[in-house]
Amino acid sequence: MGDDKIDRIIDKHRGKPGSLIHVLIGIQHENRWLPKDVLAKVAAALEVPFSRVMQIATFYKTFSLKPKGRHEVHVCTGTSCHLRGAAGVLESVQRLTGIKPGETDGESRFSLETGNCLGSCSIGPEIIVDGKHHGRMTPAKVEDVLKRYR
DSSP states (O other): OOHHHHHHHHHHTTTOGGGHHHHHHHHHHHHSSOOHHHHHHHHHHHTOOHHHHHHHHHHSTTOOSSOOOSEEEEEEOSHHHHHTTHHHHHHHHHHHHOOOTTOBOTTSOEEEEEESOOSOGGGOSOEEETTEEEOSOOHHHHHHHHHTOO
């Protein structure tokens, strides 16, 4: 992402401390992560202490302080999915992407997260890629799903 887009997002809310979350969401959406130097710019422009910006950026799971891949993969590890074989699905995702939960691959193609319940217990085990639910997953089906995301 170019600095132009970041600057436009920040400038739109300059001097409005109440816009902090909106600014962070805008930058996260465009850039896929929040670099510390950008957070310092946000703090100065919105006249908010840097510590407050960091507090918000680290509190909400939406925000990432490290680079994310183009595609975010979430594997449900909740009880229902676990009982239906989520461990094998997660293992398959890890093997195919070469990353563990909380990591991003070297090509910035995939980021991997796990979660206790992604809200679709009846179709578990499930993975969500970029917000799209893929239910009744098996280790064998994972490759077919991930192939769709280049």
